[in-house]
Amino acid sequence: MSNNSKYTWDDNNLVDNIVCEEKDVEVFNKLMNVSQDSPEADKLSYTPGKVLSGKIVEITKDHVIVDVGLKSEGIVPIQEFSDPSQLRLDNIVEVFLDQAEDSHGQIVLSREKAERLRQWEHILQHCNEGSMIRGKVIRKVKGGLMVDIGVEAFLPGSQIDNKRIKNLDEYLDKTFDFKILKINIDRKNIVVSRRELLEAERITKKAELLENIKVNDVRQGIVKNITDFGVFLDLDGIDGLLHITDMTWKRIKHPSEMVALGQKLEVMILSVDKEKGRVALGLKQKETNPWDEIEKKYPPGTRVQGRVTNLLPYGAFMEIEPGIEGLIHVSEMSWVKTISDPSEVVKRGQELEAIVLSVQKAEGKISLGIKQLEHNPWDDIERKYPVGSGVKAEIKSLTNYGAFVELEPGVEGMIHISDLSWIKKVSHPSEVLKKGDLVEAVVLSVEKDNKKIFLGVKQLSQNPWEDIEKTMPIGALVKGEISKITAFGAFVELDNGIEGLIHVTELSDQPFGKIEDVVAKGDQVTAKVLKIDPEHKKIALSIKEYLIERNQCNHDDIVMTSKSSKKESKKNKDKQNEQADE
Numbered sequence: 001m002s003n004n005s006k007y008t009w010d011d012n013n014l015v016d017n018i019v020c021e022e023k024d025v026e027v028f029n030k031l032m033n034v035s036q037d038s039p040e041a042d043k044l045s046y047t048p049g050k051v052l053s054g055k056i057v058e059i060t061k062d063h064v065i066v067d068v069g070l071k072s073e074g075i076v077p078i079q080e081f082s083d084p085s086q087l088r089l090d091n092i093v094e095v096f097l098d099q100a101e102d103s104h105g106q107i108v109l110s111r112e113k114a115e116r117l118r119q120w121e122h123i124l125q126h127c128n129e130g131s132m133i134r135g136k137v138i139r140k141v142k143g144g145l146m147v148d149i150g151v152e153a154f155l156p157g158s159q160i161d162n163k164r165i166k167n168l169d170e171y172l173d174k175t176f177d178f179k180i181l182k183i184n185i186d187r188k189n190i191v192v193s194r195r196e197l198l199e200a201e202r203i204t205k206k207a208e209l210l211e212n213i214k215v216n217d218v219r220q221g222i223v224k225n226i227t228d229f230g231v232f233l234d235l236d237g238i239d240g241l242l243h244i245t246d247m248t249w250k251r252i253k254h255p256s257e258m259v260a261l262g263q264k265l266e267v268m269i270l271s272v273d274k275e276k277g278r279v280a281l282g283l284k285q286k287e288t289n290p291w292d293e294i295e296k297k298y299p300p301g302t303r304v305q306g307r308v309t310n311l312l313p314y315g316a317f318m319e320i321e322p323g324i325e326g327l328i329h330v331s332e333m334s335w336v337k338t339i340s341d342p343s344e345v346v347k348r349g350q351e352l353e354a355i356v357l358s359v360q361k362a363e364g365k366i367s368l369g370i371k372q373l374e375h376n377p378w379d380d381i382e383r384k385y386p387v388g389s390g391v392k393a394e395i396k397s398l399t400n401y402g403a404f405v406e407l408e409p410g411v412e413g414m415i416h417i418s419d420l421s422w423i424k425k426v427s428h429p430s431e432v433l434k435k436g437d438l439v440e441a442v443v444l445s446v447e448k449d450n451k452k453i454f455l456g457v458k459q460l461s462q463n464p465w466e467d468i469e470k471t472m473p474i475g476a477l478v479k480g481e482i483s484k485i486t487a488f489g490a491f492v493e494l495d496n497g498i499e500g501l502i503h504v505t506e507l508s509d510q511p512f513g514k515i516e517d518v519v520a521k522g523d524q525v526t527a528k529v530l531k532i533d534p535e536h537k538k539i540a541l542s543i544k545e546y547l548i549e550r551n552q553c554n555h556d557d558i559v560m561t562s563k564s565s566k567k568e569s570k571k572n573k574d575k576q577n578e579q580a581d582e
Contacts (some may be wrong), residue, residue: 009465011070015431017439022130025369027410027535028176037187039296040550043434044097045159045499047097047100048097048098048099049096049097049098049465050063050096050097051094051095051114051118052068052069052094052096052097052109052116053068053069053092053093053094053095054066054068054069054074054092054093054094054095054109055067055091055105056088056089056090056091056092056093057090058073059078059087059089059189060078061071061078061148062077062078062234062456063075063076063077063078064076064077064078064111065082066085066095066109068095068107069099070100070107071351072106072107073107073108074095074097074106074109075107075108075109076095076109076110076111077111079151080110080111080112080163081093081111081116082149092190092542093111094111094114094118095110095111095113095114096109096110096111096112096113096114096117097108097109097114098110100267103469104231108399111179118153119151120150120188121151121153122153122283123149123183123190124149124183124185126275127180127183128180128182128183129180129181129182129183129418130179130180130469132147132177132178132179132180132197132323133149133177133178133179133180133192134175134176134177134178134451135147135148135150135153135175135176135178135192135376136173136174136175137171137173137174137175137176138152138172138173138283139171139172140168140169140172140537141154142155142158143159143537144156144159144160145160145168145171145526147173147178147192149178149190149192151188151190152192153178153180153189153190153191153192154189154190155191155193155194156191156193156567158195159181159192159193159194159195159196159465160195161194161195161198162192162195162199162202163200163224166208166519172367176194177194177197178190178192178193178197178403179192179193179194179397181196181387182557185426189514192367195279201237201238201577204237205237205238206237206238206277206367206509208237208490209236209238209293210272210277210279211236211268211278212272213235213238213268213272213279214266214272215269215270215272216233216268216269217267217268217269217272218264218267218268218270218286219238219240219266219267220235220264220266220267221233221234221240221264221265221281222235222262222263222264222265222286223259223260223261223262223263223264223265223266224239224261225261226259226260226261227255228244228253228254228255229243229244230242230243230244230246230247231244231247231255231259231264233267233281234277234567237262238277238279239279239281240267240269240280240281241278241279241281242255242265242267242281242283243280243285244283245285246270246280246281246282246284246285247259247283247284247438248283248284249257249284249287249289249290249291249323249324250319250322250323250325251309251310251317252326257566258283258536265283266286267281267282267286268281268283268285268286269281269282269415270282270285277278279522284323287565289320290322290323291324291361291364294359294361294366294431295359295361295452298320298356298359298366299356299359300356300357300358300359301355301356301571302355302356303353303354303355303356304320304321304326304353304354304355305318305320305353305354305367305516306321306326306350306352306355307319307349307351307352307353307512308346308348308349308350308352310331310556311343311346311348312342313334313342313344314329315327315328315329315330315333315342316342316345316346318352318353318368320366321518324366325366326354326356326365326366326367326368327333327365327366327367327368328342328346328352328354328368328370329367329369330342332368332369333345333346333369333370333371334370334371334410335371335374335375335376335377335378335410335412336377336409336410337410337464345370346370352370353370353373354369354370355368355369355373356368356371357369357372364484372395377408377410377411378411378448378451381411381448381453382446382448385407385443386443386445386446387444387445387446388442388443389440389442389443390408390440390441391405391413391440391441391442391443391455392438392439392440392441392445393406393407393413393436393438393439393441394406394436394437394438394439395406395433395434395435395436395437396412396435397435398428398429398435399429400417400420400428401415401416401417402417402427402429403415403439405439405441405455407453407561411453411489412453413432413441413443413454413455414452414453414454414455414571415429415439415441415455415456415457416454417429417458419444419455419456419457419458420432420433420457420458421457421458422458422461422463422464422465422494423464423465423497423498423499423537424497424499425499429547432457432579439457440454440457440458440460441453441456441457441459441460442458442459442460443455444459462496464496464498465498465534465537466534468498468532468534468539469532469534472494472529472532472539473529473532474529474530474531474532475528476528476529477526477527477528477546478494478495478500478526478527478528478541478545479493479494479495479520479524479525479526479527479530480492480493480500480524480525480527481493481523481524481525482495482519482520482521482523483499483521484521485516485519485520485521486517487504488503488504488520489501489502489503489504489506489507489515490502490507492513492525492541494539498537498539499539500527500529500539500540500541501538501539501540501541502527502540502541502542502543503540503542504524505544505546506527506530506541506542506543506544506545507519508543508544508547508549509544509548510548518543519543525543526539526543526546527542528542528543528546529540530542530545530547
């Protein structure tokens with residue numbers, strides 16, 4: 001065996017005080033070559049470091065006097081006799097000859113050293129590295145524990161157990177089986193392991209369990225680890241996984257809500273993978289599944305009572321019986337309000353009444369509603385707001401595409417931007433309406449299923465585009481105010497509110513540089529209608545045509561005036577000639 005060992009401890013040389021002095025070793029070696037029957041052998045049998053047989057001749061309070069056949073008796077401390085039955089006069093005991101004579105001429109004996117030496121010899125004779133031996137943990141040392149196996153042996157910390165050790169004190173004064181890892185004869189020390197035996201035992205048990213374990217068996221296990229997804233249990237030799245979804249029929253966030261480390265549980269075997277050594281466990285399977293009769297117990301329309309257990313952005317979970325939860329979606333909380341956060345309506349722990357809307361047994365889901373407990377104002381909405389009826393309501397909000405008004409608590413109508421005016425092109429409803437104002441409108445349509453009511457403001461008046469061709473026929477002259485100037489022309493707001501466009505080419509009958517040289521915003525102008533497009537609500541106007549026509553009329557007036565003057569002049573001259581002839 002090697003004299004080197006990787007295991008060390010503070011008091012390394014457990015029996016160093018047993019070794020003989022150098023001169024005694026020489027005598028001992030000489031003894032090996034001497035016949036046991038020779039006188040020299042008798043003499044050497046009393047060499048210090050030997051185990052002698054002696055007779056108890058006296059017992060005092062503190063000592064035992066033993067006659068080993070030397071010139072005087074030896075003294076042994078009474079506490080070295082671990083077995084009180086040996087303390088009898090004339091009883092033969094083995095003692096260790098420590099010194100043939102001390103400073104007082106007294107023989108020094110040791111019962112304890114004799115026992116330890118015999119035990120060491122016994123171990124060398126009967127045990128090898130790898131042998132199993134029983135021992136008692138006696139104390140802690142640096143790096144591990146000391147174990148009494150007849151002699152003291154070192155148990156390294158890494159070899160104490162096959163699980164994490166929190167406190168070494170829990171092993172003190174306890175007896176276990178150990179495996180001998182190392183025997184160092186020169187240093188007289190032994191290293192043992194308990195972990196290797198436990199591992200071997202675990203492997204054996206695991207193989208036996210995997211062979212005998214069956215699905216639906218009920219086994220007891222101890223919780224050894226808790227994770228987010230489940231619990232690992234020690235089934236006395238094999239680890240099994242109890243997944244969080246198999247712990248209870250009700251909803252839990254974390255396994256620690258139900259179990260604790262070290263807790264004993266009775267679980268059902270759900271599946272066994274012998275090749276991979278995996279076992280799936282179930283706890284809820286030991287109980288009746290409350291979902292088995294769920295469809296019969298809670299048909300749609302049933303009123304149920306329960307407690308709010310959890311709030312999420314999309315709704316609230318309510319427990320209606322142990323292990324059975326239903327979801328109240330935010331859309332099922334109010335007929336009249338748009339709920340963005342369930343805490344606006346319900347609180348965690350609150351007792352509620354709800355209506356069962358649907359049951360999905362296969363998915364383990366129940367849909368509940370609380371708005372169904374109240375009257376739905378949309379049930380008779382078509383009767384209350386028939387198409388074509390007029391309403392007056394407050395503007396609650398403005399958007400890019402229109403305005404929302406409140407017709408009654410929880411019932412809103414929308415005025416689309418395209419229904420604000422017949423004649424104006426509105427870019428944003430704020431150009432016409434203001435939040436908080438009361439507005440009159442006409443009901444255009446009601447979508448009961450979608451909970452939508454569409455309103456219109458422009459429908460309160462006649463659409464001027466319907467008879468535009470009669471009121472403003474092509475060729476007619478119209479008057480208006482320049483409302484907007486663009487790069488391609490000028491817009492004119494006519495007397496009836498309709499806007500017409502005078503293209504840049506129709507602004508004047510005379511050449512010009514900029515539009516502003518001809519017209520400006522706010523100018524009052526007269527133009528001629530060139531084109532009408534009622535479908536696209538467009539009118540093309542022309543100042544140039546108006547001017548040309550006006551100039552032509554003026555020219556005609558001048559010509560007619562000139563002709564009349566000449567005719568009158570001739571007439572007068574003829575009259576004068578007639579008068580002269582007379």
